[in-house]
Amino acid sequence: MTDAEPDRETTVGELSEGQILRGILDRLPPSRALVGPGDDAAVLAVPDGRVVATTDTLVHGPDFRLAWSSPFDLGFKAGAVNLADVAAMGARPIALLVALAMPDTTTLAFVRGFADGLAAACAELAPDCAVEGGDLTVSDTLTIAVTALGSLDGRDPVRRSGARVGDGVHVIGELGEAARGLDVLFQRFVDADGAPVALTDEARAALDPADAKALSRQLAPRPPLAEALRAAASGATAMMDISDGLALDATRLADASGVTIAIDSTALGDDPARALGGGEDHGFLVTFPPNAETLGRRIGSVQQRGAAAIEVDGAAWTGRAGWDPYRDWDAGRG
Amino acid sequence: MTDAEPDRETTVGELSEGQILRGILDRLPPSRALVGPGDDAAVLAVPDGRVVATTDTLVHGPDFRLAWSSPFDLGFKAGAVNLADVAAMGARPIALLVALAMPDTTTLAFVRGFADGLAAACAELAPDCAVEGGDLTVSDTLTIAVTALGSLDGRDPVRRSGARVGDGVHVIGELGEAARGLDVLFQRFVDADGAPVALTDEARAALDPADAKALSRQLAPRPPLAEALRAAASGATAMMDISDGLALDATRLADASGVTIAIDSTALGDDPARALGGGEDHGFLVTFPPNAETLGRRIGSVQQRGAAAIEVDGAAWTGRAGWDPYRDWDAGRG
Incomplete structure (x- = not known):
């Protein structure tokens, strides 16, 4: 541990937990919680008596390469993918908890850039959200585990299981860009x-x-959170974050709802295969009843359950289903 | 991915995410949430409009060795240390979110044992609590990131900053045993x-x-959660989980409250140095006002802030302050 004022190239192995923490907290938006960082746990207000909670982890290797992702991008992405899961329930994100496990060779410049990215994700995507807690650990493998919490503000949660025959199927956000x-x-x-x-x-x-x-x-997805919340307010019957590819996520929504989702490939842009199979876009798949004011673009309709969970242009989809870390990672890092 | 029924020695690298997940969810207590596992996020009831949230990570190497910790013990410990942080605020744990990053050589037997340990921690320590969400990732380093959520049930949170001059200082649970x-x-x-x-x-x-x-x-700490909740109900002015050693944690509580904590070493058992410096006991440090019905054993009193945050037998403490992963880990695994 060094007593000198740490500079950018100081490694976390030379710092105390308290010094690392100060390098993070100083760069984050101020706490909005009843009890913020610094106690055993945070206390958050959720006035309607319900809290929405989700967790997602980014691991060096399967989820990112340090040669490609800047610390800022990593912080932004770790925040964004979790904020998107909260919004996919129709909830407004109110807090992140961030557990950071870092090699002791990690520099303070990395930690600061990461914190800046987290702060930017909150500011840009979820302005009511702050980092209200976390954990620092040393690890051989840089690992970022984020929990996001949200408030439904009196609305019903929008689940995967609510799609009904006759609903329109819409996508808010981009497809295939991240792939x-x-x-x-x-x-x-x-x-x-x-x-x-x-x-x-x-x-x-x-x-x-x-x-x-x-x-x-x-590297730094921008999920359209505000539109997802407007979709919930507009009567969406089902909604989910599209993280593992449209084909796989639409299959999950169809299975949860007991329906078949019929997709029109002409609505999927100039590379329908990539739009269907490519993951990590973090847009939203939404179903709207016939007379609702819709958002996003219509890509198909909800039909009675047939042989397949999804159909593309009237046929079962036989292309790539989506990403599975336990099958698809090549074990590389860099 | 194998289509055969997986046995104990099947590795997670041979399974789909869904198959691994089934090996976990089948062994956990049933969901008690408004929306449990399987959607983008869980939805939990917190009738008084406040939720308590904390996160803590166990990393292979600094936090455990697989030669020593059974999968059951790891699951139990990962649950227990997070449940203790919720109880330290005076809150009743209602949900865990569990992010598990595992090498693809991890066996299904490990996953099942881990899930059994998590389930046992909930059953034994926090019977209203279930695992309501999580995340599976592949990683070179086995990493367990748990978030615990709790309900205050209308009570005020018990913070670190509430200790007042004249309060008695009590410890609920053991000191030095884990060390x-x-x-x-x-x-x-x-x-x-x-x-x-x-x-x-x-x-x-x-x-x-x-x-x-x-x-x-x-290997599998048993924090006395029920007593911590009784202490909160009994008017405790401050409380915290003792995770990094009594000396360091009492210093934190004293600093947060602007007081000095005077400790009587004769109340610390037959190895006061270990009781003061040894971490990971996960008992509770509690201050009670003079006329409260107390729990645990009295180890000292709250005094006006002096030169030192804590005093032991009237002198500043000069022994080991506690555990810091960035200074104390030897980089070994096993």
């Missing part, structure tokens, strides 16, 4: 052995605009 | 190079009863 961004990374930012090489600002600037946008969506 | 158990492990269950060797049932049975009890407290 396209991942392709850009694995095709252009690896060396001859397939190991990731650093994604510099210069290299990003040299990409064509569509690839650059896709890359940015992969 | 003694850790000493037993590092002194008797390592090889000539200091690497951990397997802790067999036979080896545990051969320990003298006091060492065996200390070992069991280290």
Whole structure:
């Protein structure tokens, strides 16, 4: 532990837990809780007597490469993917709890950039949300476990199981952009052995605009939370975060609701296969009853349950179903 | 992914996320939530409009060794330490969210044992609590990130900052037992190079009863949650979980309250230094006003703030302050 004022290159192994924590808390929005960080637990107000809670983890290797993700992007993504799960229930995010397990070689610059990204995700996507608690641990593997909490503000939660025959199926947000961004990374930012090489600002600037946008969506997704909350208020019968690819997530919604979702591929943009199979977009799949004021774009309709959970252009979908970390990770890091 | 019925030795790398999840959910208590596992997020009832939330992570290496901790013990400990933080606010635990990042070589037997330990911690320590959500990820480093949520049931939260001059200082639970158990492990269950060797049932049975009890407290702590909740109801002015050693945690409580805590070492059992410096007991440090009905045993009193945050037998404490993962971990696993 050093007593000198830590600089950017100081590693967390040279700092006390309290010093690391100060490097984080100083950069986050102020607590909005009844009891914020610093006690055994936070206490949060949820005036309607119900709290929405979800947790999601980013692990170095299967979920990100440090050669590609800046600390800011990682903080932003860790916040955004959890905020999206809260909004997918129709709830307004009110708090994050952030457990950070870091190698002792992690620099204070990383910690500060990560905190800035978390703060930006809250400011941009969920302005009522602050980081109200967390945990710091040392680990060989950089691991970011975030819990997000939300308030329904008197509304009913919008579940996966509420889709009804005759509802329209809509997507709020983009499809396939994050997967396209991942392709850009694995095709252009690896060396001859397939190991990731650093994604510099210069290299990003040299990409064509569509690839650059896709890359940015992969590294720091911007789920349209405000629209998801408007969809809930507008009478959405079912809603979920599209995180593992439209085909797999629509299958889950169809199974939960006991229906078949019929998708029109012409509504899926210029690469329907990528839109169906590519994960990590963190848009929202929503069903609306016939007379509701809808949001997003219509991609199909809810039908009586048939042989398949989803149909694309009238046929069962036989393409890639989605991402499974236990099958699809190549064990690389970088 | 295998289609055959998985057996105990099947690894999670051979299974889908859904198959792993079924191996966990089947062994847990039934959901008590408004919306339980299976949607984007859980929805929990907290009738008084406030929710208590905390998160704590166990990482392979700094926090446990697989040669020493059974899967059951790990599940129990991961639950217990988080439940204790909720109870330390005076709240009744109502839900856990469990994020599990596992190497793909982890066996289904491990996953099942872990789930059994989590279930036992809920049943024994917090019978209103169930696992209402979670996340599975692959990782090189086994990492268990748990979030616990609780309900105050109309009571005020018991904070660290509420201790007042004249209050009695009490400890509910044991002091130094978990540290003694850790000493037993590092002194008797390592090889000539200091690497951990397997802790067999036979080896545990051969320990003298006091060492065996200390070992069991280290591997699967039993925080006295019911007594902590009774202390809150009985008018405790401040309370916290003793996780990093009495000396360090009493310093935190004294600093938060702006007081000095005067400790009488004769109240600390037969090894006061271990009671003061040893972490992971997960008992509760509580201050009671003079006329309250107290719980636990009195170890000292709250005094006006002096030069030191804590005094032991009238002098500042100069012994070991407590555990800091970024300074104290030797980078070993096993």
